[in-house]
Amino acid sequence: MQWTKQNEQTVYENRWFSVNLADVELPDGRHLDHFLIRLRPVAVATVVNEANEVLLLWRHRFITDSWGWELAAGVVEDGEDIAVAAARELEEETGWRPGPLHHLMSVEPSNGLTDARHHIYWADEGEYIGHPVDDFESDRREWVPLKLVPDMVARGEVPAANMAAALLLLHHLRLGQDT
Numbered sequence: 001m002q003w004t005k006q007n008e009q010t011v012y013e014n015r016w017f018s019v020n021l022a023d024v025e026l027p028d029g030r031h032l033d034h035f036l037i038r039l040r041p042v043a044v045a046t047v048v049n050e051a052n053e054v055l056l057l058w059r060h061r062f063i064t065d066s067w068g069w070e071l072a073a074g075v076v077e078d079g080e081d082i083a084v085a086a087a088r089e090l091e092e093e094t095g096w097r098p099g100p101l102h103h104l105m106s107v108e109p110s111n112g113l114t115d116a117r118h119h120i121y122w123a124d125e126g127e128y129i130g131h132p133v134d135d136f137e138s139d140r141r142e143w144v145p146l147k148l149v150p151d152m153v154a155r156g157e158v159p160a161a162n163m164a165a166a167l168l169l170l171h172h173l174r175l176g177q178d179t
Contacts, residue, residue, distance in 0.1 A: 001027045008036075016040070016075060037114040043085035044073040044118055044166065047098050047126035052146045052174050054167065055094055055126070057138035061159075068159040069144065069152060071120070071166060072137075086121040094141045095132040098123035104169060109162045120166045146171050 008022040018038045025031055047055045056069045072093040076085040083101050091097050101121040108117055132141065144152075149171045158164040 003027070006031070011035075035113075037116075039075075039114055039116040040078075041076040041082060041085075042073055042116060042118040043076050043082050043089055044071050044120040044162070045086035045090040045098060045101060045122065046071045046166075046170075047090070047096055047123045048146065048170060048174055049125070049143060051143075053143035054146050054149070054170060055090075055096060056142055056144050057093060058140045058142065059138040064159070066159055067139075068163075069157055069167075070138075070160055070163050073118070076119075082119045083121055086119065090126075091129065091132075092134045093132055093137045095128055095130050096126040097129050099125035099127075104166055107162050107165060109160075118162045120162070122166075122170060146174055 004025045006023040006025055008020050010018050010020050012019040016039070020036050020038055022034045022036060023031055024034045049055075055072075057072060058067065059070055060067050072086075072090040074085065074089040074092075076082055080088075083103070086101060087098050098121075101123050104120045104122050106117055106119045108115075110116065146167075149158075149167045152158055153164045153168060158167060
């Protein structure tokens, strides 16, 4: 059953997102007003080293008042290549410059409310270039063994679904199913 958007108007807008109101026609002909959030793409990146440790940030999210492990992430600037944005965010938030990036996955974290697409990359090498410029983004940055990821996710230590999915996929790709 497909819903059909008849029209859409912006209710609020800033440089990061817009809140829109859409007139949606349901398959039975009824109409409903549906709010949605339009966002720019988000670029996400990490490094997995030779010891199969993944570079993570421990941070607080005030919106949910929760702490958790995350990957470096940020909005893609207008005209910026997504992989370049992912590398930039990783460097700004961790102080590590990644080697060649590999696309891991692209996800839509909440496609019933927003059109956000998160593009997640990883590198198998990186170079520490110094203290992160955006050190206010996290309490600490650590190399965490990938073998610990499934239990961390199960305990709720990786609360963001996109980050949990990416880390579980990296775990699978690097360590296989039997670890």
